[in-house]
Amino acid sequence: MRLALRWQVxxxxxxLGAGSAIAADKPIPSTQAVQLAQRPGHAGIAxxxxxxTQAGFEVLAKGGNAFDAAVAVASTLSVVEPExxxxxxxxxxxxxxxxxxxxxxxxxxxxxxxxxxxxxxLNPDGSPNRDTALKGPLSAGIPGEPAGxxxxxxxxxxLPLNVSLAPxxxxxxxxxxxxxxxxxxxxxxxxxxxxxPASAEKFLPGGKVPAAGEIWRDPGQAHTLELLAKYxxxxxxxxxxxxxxxxxxxxxxxxxxxxxxxxxxxxERAPLTVDYRGYQVIxxxxxxxxxxxxxxxxxxxxxxxxxxxDEAHRDHLVIEAMRRAFRDHNDYLGDxxxxxxxxxxxxSPYYADGLRQTIxxxxxxxxxxxxxxxxxxxxxxxxxxxxxxxxxxxxxxxxTVNYTLGSTFVAAGTGVLLNDEMDDFALVPNKPNVYGLLxxxxxxxxxxxxxxxxxxxxxxxGADRTAVIGSPGGxxxxxxxxxxxxxxxxxGDAHQAVGKKRFHHQFMPDVVMVEPGAFDAATTNALTQMGxxxxxxxxxxxxxxxxxxxxxxxxxxxxxxxxxxGLGKVQ
Ligand code: GLY
Numbered sequence: 080m081r082l083a084l085r086w087q088v089x090x091x092x093x094x095l096g097a098g099s100a101i102a103a104d105k106p107i108p109s110t111q112a113v114q115l116a117q118r119p120g121h122a123g124i125a126x127x128x129x130x131x132t133q134a135g136f137e138v139l140a141k142g143g144n145a146f147d148a149a150v151a152v153a154s155t156l157s158v159v160e161p162e163x164x165x166x167x168x169x170x171x172x173x174x175x176x177x178x179x180x181x182x183x184x185x186x187x188x189x190x191x192x193x194x195x196x197x198x199x200x201l202n203p204d205g206s207p208n209r210d211t212a213l214k215g216p217l218s219a220g221i222p223g224e225p226a227g228x229x230x231x232x233x234x235x236x237x238l239p240l241n242v243s244l245a246p247x248x249x250x251x252x253x254x255x256x257x258x259x260x261x262x263x264x265x266x267x268x269x270x271x272x273x274x275x276p277a278s279a280e281k282f283l284p285g286g287k288v289p290a291a292g293e294i295w296r297d298p299g300q301a302h303t304l305e306l307l308a309k310y311x312x313x314x315x316x317x318x319x320x321x322x323x324x325x326x327x328x329x330x331x332x333x334x335x336x337x338x339x340x341x342x343x344x345x346x347e348r349a350p351l352t353v354d355y356r357g358y359q360v361i362x363x364x365x366x367x368x369x370x371x372x373x374x375x376x377x378x379x380x381x382x383x384x385x386x387x388x389d390e391a392h393r394d395h396l397v398i399e400a401m402r403r404a405f406r407d408h409n410d411y412l413g414d415x416x417x418x419x420x421x422x423x424x425x426x427s428p429y430y431a432d433g434l435r436q437t438i439x440x441x442x443x444x445x446x447x448x449x450x451x452x453x454x455x456x457x458x459x460x461x462x463x464x465x466x467x468x469x470x471x472x473x474x475x476x477x478x479t480v481n482y483t484l485g486s487t488f489v490a491a492g493t494g495v496l497l498n499d500e501m502d503d504f505a506l507v508p509n510k511p512n513v514y515g516l517l518x519x520x521x522x523x524x525x526x527x528x529x530x531x532x533x534x535x536x537x538x539x540x541g542a543d544r545t546a547v548i549g550s551p552g553g554x555x556x557x558x559x560x561x562x563x564x565x566x567x568x569x570x571g572d573a574h575q576a577v578g579k580k581r582f583h584h585q586f587m588p589d590v591v592m593v594e595p596g597a598f599d600a601a602t603t604n605a606l607t608q609m610g611x612x613x614x615x616x617x618x619x620x621x622x623x624x625x626x627x628x629x630x631x632x633x634x635x636x637x638x639x640x641x642x643x644x645g646l647g648k649v650q
Contacts, residue, residue, distance in 0.1 A: 115629040116632035120469050123466070123647070123649040124466050125645070125647030126156065126465075127623065128644050129644060131151075132648055133246075134151040135148035135151050135155075136148070138150070138151040142238060143243060144235070145174075145466045146236045146474060147238045151243045151246050154243070154247035154304060157224070157300065158251045158300060160260075161480070161484065162260065163461055164461060165480050166315070167495040167496045167497040168189065168222060168223075168498040169188045169498065170187045170188075171476070172184070173350050174235070175473035183347055183350065184347065184363060185346075186348055187226060187345050188223050188500075189219075189500045190220055190223070190527050190528060191527060192333075193526040200501075212506055214274075214486055216329075216497065217334070218499035218500075218501050219328070219501065221340060221343050222343075225312065228240070228243075229312040240308055240311060241308035244304050248301050248304045251300045251304065251494075252298060254297075264484055271487035274487075275487070277299075280489070281299060281489045298494065299493055299495075300494030303493045317341055321341070324340065324490045349364065351422075355381055355564075359541075360537060366529040369532070369533045369535030370535055371404075372408055375407065376400040376561055377561070378431030379400040379431045379435050380397065382431070383396050390599075390602050391606050392441075395440075395441075395606060395611070398611060399443070400438075401583070401586075403449065405557075406449050406586045407425060408585075413520075414529040417528045443609050445610075460482050461534070461551030463536065463549035463621070465548060465549060467545075467627050473538055473545070473547045473625075477536045477549045477550075479498070480497070481499045482499055484496065487499075501524065503522075503531055533555075534549075536548075539564055539568065544626060544629065545629070546576070547625045548622070548624045549622070558585075559619075566579045576626075577638065577639045580595075581619065581620060582598070592614050621645060624637050
């Protein structure tokens with residue numbers, strides 16, 4: 080298949096000639112004469128839930144930095160937005176550490192248990208068993224978020240872990256009013272919760288979906304967070320919590336062991352860096368596929384002068400770049416600790432040159448001309464938040480339990496809702512996962528391996544403006560973050576970046592997914608003439624962005640207007 084793609088690249092290059100790229104980069108205006116601020120002096124946080132943003136500011140007020148605030152925001156989201164992320168799941172964070180002027184990527188992604196067996200995800204007739212892949216304990220990877228939060232506190236924070244976890248513990252104990260999104264998700268999954276007593280106890284108190292406006296408490300999770308606060312990582316991965324997790328999982332047909340939990344390790348990796356129109360985009364490396372795809376798309380686009388084109392031709396080139404990057408997603412990417420990912424090739428400007436030559440300026444390339452793959456549903460799950468603190472430390476963190484409300488399995492006695500991240504592996508080769516993504520052997524499940532992710536927490540560093548950006552949304556994360564980055568680089572503020580109308584192409588199905596208003600009638604018409612086909616979808620994503628303008632020394636924070644419960648705030 081790879082060989083086929085290379086031949087196609089060569090053939091198209093030959094047919095089109097080397098001069099078919101439209102033009103070169105747009106220069107960035109010089110701002111050298113302006114005095115640039117060295118630190119913001121105040122902070123910005125944007126998250127998907129008001130209580131979580133407030134928890135971040137609470138910890139900053141106690142003397143914490145962006146990394147402590149990230150612990151507070153993520154743990155609070157585990158309580159108030161369990162449909163999207165939690166301590167039963169994992170996260171990926173791209174960070175900027177102001178003191179050392181360095182970037183780092185923290186990988187707290189889940190891992191497969193040692194006893195993982197692909198046959199558990201097949202029906203007796205050999206067809207994929209979507210229930211074991213998405214519901215119950217077999218769908219859950221070993222959680223990474225608790226270890227990741229302890230890691231941030233230990234290596235980057237200024238405050239002890241118990242101080243940063245305090246808001247989440249308080250909210251879980253005292254209770255809160257769930258928002259409509261959480262109540263709607265619980266309603267949708269109530270039949271699954273009813274399958275497991277501890278799930279029903281947590282999510283269906285008194286046997287029913289909590290009513291709007293009712294206070295909802297989560298004493299089980301409060302206790303587990305207290306043990307994490309008191310003993311650090313050991314408070315989750317050994318002792319009481321570990322025992323209970325393993326007992327509950329095994330009693331319900333899962334295969335975790337105490338050793339799986341004790342062996343879990345956070346990984347620090349070098350983030351990917353790509354230069355685009357004078358900006359440095361710092362983004363997620365494998366086992367995320369997101370950063371590689373974003374880098375590949377930006378490398379392709381950097382050979383075009385998008386600003387000189389009308390909207391239809393500009394969108395056409397972006398769609399074609401998306402198509403090609405998603406094609407590579409399926410073939411090459413997996414956990415770099417287990418498989419060799421050809422990053423040098425995928426990120427090479429020469430590789431991008433070759434792909435660019437295959438793009439016709441006025442005509443869509445049928446995906447079938449490039450090679451095979453599949454379709455998806457962006458859903459509402461996973462969460463992203465962005466933080467810049469007064470010293471200029473930055474955290475872009477995307478957290479997930481995978482699909483809405485994860486496995487719907489709560490481990491008895493812990494209050495921990497487990498993820499269903501095992502579905503992010505290519506459990507059955509060439510059969511799509513819940514996002515319609517296919518995978519190859521590179522992303523096959525293996526003991527201790529991390530499943531591929533689309534999470535793309537990113538930081539965009541320009542001469543005088545820096546943005547922290549990310550979003551949930553399955554495979555659409557990648558194109559959302561790309562479009563947000565392009566909006567920032569085009570000069571947009573945080574509200575414009577999160578509000579920009581979205582479109583998405585992921586190679587297969589060969590259709591451009593569009594939210595209402597993404598293209599006006601003339602653009603739709605022109606793109607249709609070029610051969611693109613469209614599928615209208617309800618708005619998707621929940622982007623959260625903080626921007627620091629070093630000329631005015633102003634911070635700007637915004638949460639996606641498509642959802643009501645988010646809060647972007649500067650103070
Ligand atoms: N579970 C969604 C992702 O990591 O891409």
